[in-house]
Structures are given as C-alpha cells and as structure tokens.
Amino acid sequence: MSRVYNFSAGPSMLPQAVLEKAASEMLDYQGSGQSVMEMSHRSKTYQAIIDEAEALLREVLNIPDNYKVLFLQGGGSTQFAMIPLNLKKNGKADYVITGQWAKKAAAEARKYLDVNVVASSADTTFTYIPKLDPATFSKDADYFYICLNNTIYGTHYSPEQLPDTGDIPLVTDASSCILSEPMDVSKFGLIFAGAQKNMGPAGVTVVIIRDDLIREVPETVPTMLTYKIHADNGSMYNTPPCYSIYMVKLVLEWLKNDIGGVEKMHEINKAKAAKLYEFLDNSKLFKGTVEKDSRSLMNVPFVTGDKDLDAKFVAEAAKAGLVNLKGHRTVGGMRASIYNAMPMEGVDALIDFMKKFEAENA
C-alpha cells in the first residue's frame, strides 16, 4: 500500500490513524459484535457514540451551553434553504458575496426573503475579503450571512475582518475552516459545516445554533428542514448518518489526543501555510492569487500564468503522488487544500516538487 498526499478541496485527506482505527473496528465495535454501520441508532452503544462526538466538538471548540449541536444530512446546500426558512422574521437578510458558495446561499435565500448584498469581491474573481461598512448593513435583517473560508478562491476572514453585527445574528458557513483554528462561537448565531474537509467523510453536516434561533416555523416548511425538530430529538428525529457521525468522533479524538486540540492544530496549520505562501511569494514561476490579508490557511490557489504549464504541473505532480492539485473549474490554475489531516511532510513534498518543476521549466 502506498498512500498519496491528497490536496483535494473536499472530500479530502483523513488522518491515517483515524482510518486505521475505523478499519480495525469495522466488524466489531468495542466488543459489541457489530459494525457501527449495523447498529440500531436507538441502541445505547450508538447513543454513546453520538453523545461523545457532540461532547468532543463542544470541548475542542469551547461551545457555550446556550448553543445546540446538530448532526444533519444534505450538506451546506441544504443549509442554504434551512437558514432563511428557519430564521425568517422580518423577511430580510444581509449577505456578503465572497465566492460561489456565498452566491449560491444568497440565491437560495432569495426564494424566501429579501437579500441585501452588503459587499462583494466579484470584481476580482473573489481574490479578497471585502471591507465592510456597517452603514450598509440592514437595521432589521433577520441575520447576516458570511462564508468564513472560501474553498474555491482561498480567502478567509481574519478576526479583524469579521463584521460586528450587534444584535443581528451572524450566520456562517465554516465548512472549510472549522476545527482548523479557535473560534469565538459566541460571536455567531449559527455556524454550519459539511464534515468532508476537516471533520470526517461527506454525508453529515454539523450545525451549531444558538438556542433563541431554534423556533417554530410555518407549517409549509418541510419537517426535515426544521432546526427545532432536530434539536428536540437530539439529531435523531429519523435515522441519522450513523457511520459518518462515528467518523467525526474518531477525527475529534485524534484532534484532541494526538494533536492536542484546536489551538495546537492552528499552530501547525499556520506553519504549513506559511511555508507554502513564503515559497509562492519568492517563486519566479508560481504565484498565489489571493491578497495577503485575506489568505486562507486551508486552501491555497496559485498559478504559473500559463495554462499549459499549469496542466503539465498538475499531471506531473499526480505522478509523484501529490494528487488533486487542479484548481476549481471556475478559476483554473492550481489549488492546494492543506486541511488538518495534511501533515507538514505533505506540504514539504509539494514545495520540493514545485522547486524541481520550476527549475525544469524556467
């Protein structure tokens, strides 16, 4: 067996120790005589798994008691509808458009309420986080929506760039940065994240929602798209994606015990990203595409400026065991997604390969 360094934007690498543990428990979870996939979700054994996943997430992210943690299905795209359907009161929401996912979220919200686009970085194909002017914020918005880390474009809100929305709940898509850095959860009304970048496999979406935002909704809202239903039933209104939640538990155990928590993870992520950005800033061939104050620690897009050379790079890198480096189809070039599970060795291997490629193609 020869494992590759997988720079996919998601689904992406999982810690090898987590995969080994999952494989070892596949036929018999802790002496139960069953795979986690085979367990009744109403069994005590499975209840302990989902409870532990929630407890670990609360611990590593320091989630306050007045927030519920939900394990849902349907990905971020389902959240794009659930958020307006559940949070609508006055019928207006503010959105900052920093990429395709924020744009899709706003488009879905427009089905249900008035969307005020506070700012956008579409003018430069989303290479920066726009400066926000509180004077443009709606006074009576039901919520204020941002995408915290933009997977496709490689931008990320620094703490200084986060808007102060006062009493208006700040809602964020944290799919591609959750668990990569400490978060002050109390600054948000609702945080959601698909698992398939930093938390586990695709198929489960975590929603962290402040109690007061869990409300009765109009009867026309589908039951399964109602936060209150899932909150009242401990994410077990119907059969949850049991195995994906178990994998999240394993990843959280790794993050806590092997890495030492989110602060430690953040230090490692900063060191990994710094190496790669430093190389890009000094390279004669490769160039990062994002403004420095908006750079993501997780997704690093770069180009050579020559499409054919980009394609050659992606193909040769794959042969060298550095896979999925092709940029998103809407951007082109390359993108290295270096999530939590990507070890420093993977980043070093990428930089070494880029140096070699640069020397050969100068």
Added chain:
Amino acid sequence: MSRVYNFSAGPSMLPQAVLEKAASEMLDYQGSGQSVMEMSHRSKTYQAIIDEAEALLREVLNIPDNYKVLFLQGGGSTQFAMIPLNLKKNGKADYVITGQWAKKAAAEARKYLDVNVVASSADTTFTYIPKLDPATFSKDADYFYICLNNTIYGTHYSPEQLPDTGDIPLVTDASSCILSEPMDVSKFGLIFAGAQKNMGPAGVTVVIIRDDLIREVPETVPTMLTYKIHADNGSMYNTPPCYSIYMVKLVLEWLKNDIGGVEKMHEINKAKAAKLYEFLDNSKLFKGTVEKDSRSLMNVPFVTGDKDLDAKFVAEAAKAGLVNLKGHRTVGGMRASIYNAMPMEGVDALIDFMKKFEAENA
C-alpha cells in the same frame, strides 16, 4: 472477535464479506492511495464507484431505461416532503395507511396537498394490509402512495394486494423490502428506500423515479428537495454521501456475485421466513401478530402475551448473542428483522433459542 446475530429493524446486519472488503480497502481503494472517504467526488475513481452502484442496482432490479436512479440524503422522512412537493399538479393524493411510516408520510403531504385516505388498518394496530376498493380511489390524484413493507408491524403487500392505479403513478416506500424480492418496477412511478435495511449503511436514500415525474417545480421548493436538480446532475449537485454509496456498491456486488441475484435472495428469504412463521404457528408460547396473507418476509413481530415474559426473552436472547429483538415501542413484544444479510444460521439460532425458552417457561 465474536459477531452477534443482529435482528435490528435498521440500521441492521450487513454481510460479513462486505464489511471485510470495506475494512481491507479503508486506507487504499484499489491502488488509489486513498480511502473512498477521502476521494474527491469529482474524481474519475469516485465517478466509477457511483456509476457501478447505479448499474448494479439497475441490473439486479431490472430497472427500465425510462427510470432515473438517484442517491439522496435525508432518509425516507425527506421523501415524505419531496414526493408531494415534486409530484403536485392537481393538489390531491391518495394514501393507504398501513402503519406509522405511511401515517407520517400522509401528515407531511397534507402540508402541500389534499390527502385522501383510501384505506387504513389502524383498527387492529396495523396487523394486516387492507383490501382496497378502486371505487374509493381519487380520479384526479397526482399519485397513489403505499408503504410496501411495514417495518414496525411486519406487514407486506403481496403482488395480489398491490393496487391497480391505472394512469395514476403508484409511489412506494420500499425501505424495508427493496432487494429482498423481485419487483416489477414498471408498475411504479416512484420507489424510494433508505439504505439501512437491505442496501447499506444509513445516510443514503435511493429514489427510482420514472422520467415523466421529474418536473420543474415552483420556485419556493428548496433546490435540494427537487428531483430534477439531482437527476440533471447525476446525484452530484452537491457532495453526495460518498462512502455510503460505496457501501451500497459492495452490498450489490455481494447480492449479485455471492447470492446470485434478487430471485435467489427471494428464495432464501422465503425459506428463512417460512421456518420462523412455521415455528410461531406451532408454538404454545409464542404467537405471530400479523394476518397470514399480509406477512412480511423481513420483519416478524411476535409476542408471548405476557409483558414480563417478553422482556425476559429479549434480555436472555441478547445474552445468547441474538440482539435487538425488542419490538417497536408502539407495539411491544418482540420483532425479528431478518433482512438479506441475516443468514439462515441466524434464524435457526433464534428458533433454537425460542424452543429452549419455551421449554423453560412453559
């Protein structure tokens, strides 16, 4: 390692060979250097997996070309909303109430259209499939809904009990019987099934839908609840539950190659159920609760008539490695779910244990 016989109603047993294969491929799927959990869903390797899952399902169920196969999230409970939201035209639908799941489906549908309850077996706590009188069918229903196998109550529509709805699309929840028997798919407009009984782990729902029922929907329908979106994007509008779909592929390979297809599976299932029902029909202590012409091959509820004795049986059986035999909380007693993955040896072990228990508690 000591595996148990797991009679859970779902999630439930998976074939041991499937779990072994999944464990062996966990860190490196067919030389890709990645787990299936880590693969980009846009990669060729993953596309081949989902394509193969669909092709196998089409083959074993003999699905006609004018039907699409969708792999969705959200379970049957999400289908309860998607069906009326997508199939609504005249604003009326017929439902047969044969248990809690049909009841929940009808309640969700009532949010969006008029529900005509054609028949119900609620009078006896759903111990039979009601006789249907075509005179009570709506002439202008958008669809006619049945739950093909009732997991909780252990009833199942025989081919003779299936309604002839003419031009009105017959829609069915086949969650707990799909792949257990041949189905004439062409008799249905839409078939859906959560994977977690006969197809794989929880977290993926298969929808088999006739082309003409895949329609434009009103703008207010959430994008993710629109069949057309998923059909137009080959179930990849957003990141699908990749690993669950891979597990479905492995189960279908097992069904085709190890078992020999759905007809063979049906023979085995009939033999397993016949043994258990025969024992129940001749037992002095245990009694099946379902009318003979409505019996399910998959879920076999039974009672002793004494609550304390039921509880004793469930507890002692678990100690003997026969787990999850407790009946649903709304019914009480016992229920043995004997899905495809339950080997004849498991049924034999259960009957042997029941004989012993009967002798000891006569």
